[in-house]
Every structure is written in structure tokens, then in C-alpha cells.
Amino acid sequence: MSKVTYTDLDFIEGLKHNNDAVLRALYKKYYNLVLKYVVNNSGNSESAADIYQETLIVLYENVQKPGFELNCQLQTYIFSIAKRLWLKQLRKNGSTFRFKDDQENEVVDVTDEITDHLKKESDIEKMNASLEDLGEPCKTILKDFYVYKLNMDQISEKFGYTNSDNAKTQKYKCLQRLKRSFFED
């Protein structure tokens, strides 16, 4: 099998469409860049992997936005996000270590991306807490219906309700509980 090389644009398209092979190639391509940076700035491979994965999530979620446009090299974009995330992490841990400034890699302003990401992060965190509160089978019923668009007959069968009306009532109750927990906590 010949080796495929992807352009920045290929990567963006792959991210948009969740293309497994492209995601994997992307992951491999810039991991060492971020690893090197984090490890050289008082991190280890574990924290580097966390930061890199979060970076790619920021990228992934930005790419999904309508009208997303990459105005610099993908490498620069990824590095800039990773650097900001790692700095944030260091500050959060109250690290007193002086930060070694990196001259090797160019950076672009990703303030908006980071701000959006943090907001989204806290929303997801909140939803996660509410869902944990809710427990099963509610969690799965709601996801099946609202995310995976299963119909009530399918849900009824999956969860062993005697008919789809019972499943519907259950789903309604679950949603009400989630609503209470999500908006009132």
C-alpha cells in the first residue's frame, strides 16, 4: 500500500466528516510537535497526550462550525491551540516553574477558539453532571431518541416496554427530570 499524504485541506475535510483514516493520520502527524513542547515545559507524556487530544477536539469542533476557514498552516493552528491550553493547565496547577518561551514555532491568535471552547466545556460538564444524576435507563433513552433518532417502537423494544406508549411516557418523565436538574442546579 502506498503512503498517502494529506494536505491541510484534506485534514479539514476528514475532520468534518469523521473520516477515520484521516483522523488517524492527522493524530500521528502532529503528536510529536505537541509532545515535545509540553515535555520541554514541565509536562510529561501523559499530560502531553491530554493536551493534544483536547487541542484536536478544539480543532474538530471549530471545523464543524459553518463558515470555518483556516487562515494559517494547520500546524501553526494546532500548535497555537496546544500552547494556550498547556499554559492554562500550568497556571491552573499553580506551577511556579518559569515557562520556557518557544521560538521554534510560529503562533497565531486563537483567543476566540479558546474562549468558545471553555464555554462549551463548562456546558458539557454541566450536562454530564445532570446526566449522571439522571442515571439509567433515562440517560440512554434520551440519547437514543434525541441523538440517535430511534423511534418509540425501537426504544420500547430495546428497553422491554410493553408498548410504545409506555416508552413514550417514560421518555417524557426522563426529559422532565433532566430539565429540572439541568436548569435548576
Next chain:
Amino acid sequence: MRTTNLFDNYLFGTISNQDKLDFEARLKSDTEFALAFEKHRTLIEGLNQHEQRLNIKQIFATIHQQEFGKDAKIISIKEGFVKKHGKTVAVAASVAVIAVISTMTILSTGGYLLKQQSNAITDLKRDVNELKYSQDAIIEGISGLGSARPKKYAPANIEGTGFALNNKGYFITSLHMVKNADSVFVTNSVLERVSAKLVATDNALDIAIFKMENSEVLEKTIFPFSFNNHHSEIGDKVFTIGYPRKDIVYGEGALSSLSGYNNDTTMFQVSIPVNPGNSGGPLMDEQGNIIGVIRGKLSNAEGTGFAVKSDLLKQVIDSLKDETLKTELVLNTKKSSLKGLKRSEQIKKMQPFVFNIMVYKK
């Protein structure tokens, strides 16, 4: 329930054109209705966002595991430490690990080296000699002779953990970590790189006691630990905090045995995942008593750590010949100020007294 169904149908587009127009008209005229719909929409969007995030997280984590999982640690050493500190550190670090395991073997035979033919023992001998040599080096370094010597080797460093014995600047760490040391510095969230002098060692227990140059910050802070002589039992919950990396890391587990490697009664065995940098860290019980000093782990078993019993620490201090030092090193045996606190609170109060030890070598 009817309203919810209506919302769902509108969102899913399973609604007739006429109903859709009616729905949109109502959104404009009925603010309560519009608000309820907005909540519904936010919730559904949140559910989708949550699921999408879980999925993409899973995808990247899986790729990482498959592509870099096994080698992640090796990469870290290659890319990070060697580049930063030169080859010596990687070598020194591996020697340090051998030293932990090997000193345990010594202890298990009552302080005398039995004749054995395995390679590990051969290695061990050399390490023990090195250990002795390094103590000399430390003492030399302190007395000022060390710094006058020309630099023969590139500077390298090893890092680990130590914790305070009181708030007068005395702290303890593992001897194997500071072997061959030229100078030792400590740092944490409240201390900005303070240098420290070696004041006492115990070879058999692998402990070293230091005094830091300046402990003003700590003197103003309540000393959190107690060295209360109590009875620990198998199954007691224990925890440690330390610096296996530059950020402080918490680890918890249980006391798995009242003796260490090869039934060594000077140590506890604990089920805490410990890493090289954890050496010298405090082993705590739930009430905030120091019950041990983290020493090492079994090289071939994860989650099996060993800690030197803190009771023995008192004996070491009692046996010191320097009377001034002895009076300065009185350990707190009153109730720990950590007792009854939530774990996160305990850790907060402990943090100023747990140090990242930085060992510099010639």
C-alpha cells in the same frame, strides 16, 4: 407531554406545514411558550453536544492508545529528559530505580549481603559503593570543597519528593535520590527554589534529613502533620502526595501488609501506584498522621509500593549525636490539624510542606 411532543416534532421536522406556521406564530406571540421551547431546544442541543464530545474523545483516545500507547513513556524520556538534561539523567534515573530495589534486598538479609550469583546482586554492590561515595560528595559539597572542584561532568538532575518534619525547615527524603548530589534544592507552590543542606542519613532505612536555607514562609504556616505513635492495620486507607512529575500528584490506596519486600519489618507494603518521583513522599493515614516515607516499588508489579515506617524515624533522630540537632528535630506527636478534614482540604494544608526535591550533580 403534548407540548413536549409538539416541540420534538417541530425540531425533527415531522410537522405539517400548517402546524409549523402556527407554531412559529405562537413563538412570536406567546413568550412563555417561546421560553419553554428555548429551554427544550437548549437541552436537546446539550444532549447532542455531550454525545458528540464523548464520541470524538473516544476516537482520539483510541487512536492514541493504538499508535502511541505502549511507547508513550519511552518517547517521553527520549524527547524530554535526555534533550533537557543530557544522557546522564536517563542513566542516573535507571540506576536510581535499581538502587531502590537493590537496597531492599540488602535490608531483607538483615543488612548483610548474602552471596548470590545473580546479575542484580552484582549491580547492587556497585550501587552501594556509589551510595557511600555520594554521601561523601554531599558532605564535601556542603563544606564548600565541592564547589571549588573543576566541573568534570555536565550538570544533570534527578527529582523527587520530600516532606517537612517540622516548620523549622527540616525535611526528609529518600537517600537513594540524593546520592551523588552536588546540591539539593526544594520547591513547591509556596517555596521558590530554596537550597538545602544534608544533616543526617540512615543508610539502612534509605532516608536523608535536610535543612533548608530559608524556611520563613513555612514558619508562618500551621504544621499539618503528626507523627503520633499509633497502630496501623492492614486494610487501613492510606494516601500520598508527591512529585512524580513537576505537578503535585495525589495517590491513594490501602495498607496491604505490615511488612515490606521479603518480610522486611521496617517497611509497609501499600497498594498505591507509585512512580520514581514519589520516593521520599509522605505516606499518610486518613487522620493526617505520617505513617511512612515512600521508598520504592516492586519493579515488576504495578500498584505495589513500599514505605519505611515512620516509627523508625524517631529512632533515627534519637540516635543522633548532635544534641542541638536533636532538640531542633522534635517531631509533633499531638493530634494532626488535618484530622476530620475532607481529603481535598487535607491536601491543601499539606501542600506547602511537601516538596519537589531537585538534585543537582556534578
